[in-house]
Amino acid sequence: MIKRVAIVGIGTTGFRPITPDVSYRELIFEAARKAYTDAGIEPSEIGGFITAAEDFLEGYSICDEYCPDQIGAVLKPTQTxxxxxxxxxxxxxxxxxxxxxxxxxxxxxxxxxxxxxIDELMGFAFDPVYNRPLRETPHAIAGLEMTRYMFETCTSAEQCARVVVKNKGNAMRNPYAAFGADIAEKDVLNSDPISLPLHRLDIAPHADGAVVAVLADGETALALSETPIWIEGLGWCTDTPTLEMRDWGEAAYARLAAEMAYKMAGIANPAGMIDFAEINDEYSFKELQHMEALKLCRPGEAGHLLESGATSYAGDIPINVSGGALGVGHLFEASGAHKILELVEQLRGEAGARQIPDVNIGLAQVWRGVPTATGAVAILSNM
Amino acid sequence: MELEKYKLGGTHLKSSDFEKGKVLTTAWQPNLAYTWDNGVAIGRYLDELKNGRIIARVCHECHRIMLPPRMFCELCFRPTDEWMYVQDTGVVSTFSVARVNWDASRRGPKEPPLLPAVIEIDGATKGMGILHMLGEVDPDDIKAGMKVRAVWKKSEDRTGAITDILYFKPLRAAASKKAPARRKR
Structure with missing residues (x-):
């Protein structure tokens, strides 16, 4: 028998623009306690713990040392x-x-x-010799990508704006989302120019929140859960950090991560097999660029698919029914956590007002934001 | 020699070559700023320090009285149950005599050493307390197990920070040097 791994429990605080009422420890404890109760397991029974975190975002050196208490991992195998x-x-x-x-x-x-x-922190991620002295806004990197992507695929600024309209609209049905709104394309195109063709509303605003998930091997999963959500495929990769040498039109990191995940999952025809997807839309055009990299459509088709309604809540392949980063908020290293949360709730049939009927296979894809070229893909199923 | 071919030729670099800019390096001063939300437990802890009191949280499952306070018990993995004031006295668990500053610069010959200590606070569960500094004590007289008391900033100077306590001083030393009337405060 092929060994399988499932998600047997998940918990979250939901996502808000600010969380002045709780410390990060109290925030994480809430998500962890919910996840363990959901899984029907105590942390003392869990074998190992992993935190996804970054020192500069936390403002601590060696921030991994501060993880154990709030996830119940004191004196247990843990890593970041x-x-x-x-x-x-x-x-x-x-x-x-x-x-x-x-x-x-x-x-x-x-x-x-x-x-x-945050802009200073993002700028600190730039190469200190070649790029940082130019003092460009980090969003300029996304502006450069957007220009090239639109040029290569004949995608319009209006189509990119429509991503924002769709995702902020989806977020209205998601109680976890911080930035749901009923807006029109012209609102996006008339918002403050940031680094053209990017406008203010093309950029996902930041949010706070925590997610904890519990994984188990197949046997343990079936004992613990009536609705284990199986991990079918995983893939990740990183392109060169050298901005001068990148492919600016295509998201190669997403294409290769997806190919790795599809191969593992045995998926030859992603567009036909994937029922819905949560993909990175940290900048509006990224959703379209990533759809193409994930082979959910051909290059240049994503904008048209969006306009046809195929990627909307009731369409053939709903994309970011949660609201995505544009509607939920950009969560840095927790971005993938929110997407996995959405997949698990949808595949369990627990997504409430935003539940997509009859879904079996979902895809989550992340990008680590400017100036990175790192992508990761996970494919989950309820079968 | 076989290894001879790996030997680097040329002239060795000197530190003065770097100082004079003959060798180029890249420098950058990061300008990062954070304001951490204290949350419920640490927020109340600091509020009470401003009031000149030390407060802990109690877990009714393991019965620990936790200091610093926290809203969840990391061992029972459940919310803690109640607030409890503890004393501003305690026992030195361990200490060190630091002859360098936080940035590793050496303290001057006239500067007294810094005296970091972990103090198990009276009223909290054994092994819990405050990492702080000792004062009004000869470093040679410090011992693990020594009883100490907090010396607070004047109330108008307190800001709601761990530094609202200036340091901890030996209880016995205070008794030997000061009048009983004063000790009652």
């Missing part, structure tokens, strides 16, 4: 992945596949509101 939640998910998957762990808990959170100068 300085990457997205989906990369931590891949590590947890591998830990279970070794046979050394029956259960692993994975945590990610955002307290982005506590970083007072």
């Amino acid at each position: 992945i300085p990457g997205d939640f989906i990369q931590a998910l891949a590590t947890g998957y591998m830990m279970i596949m070794t046979g050394a762990f029956k259960t692993v808990a994975i945590e990610a959170h955002s307290k982005a509101s506590n970083v007072k100068n």
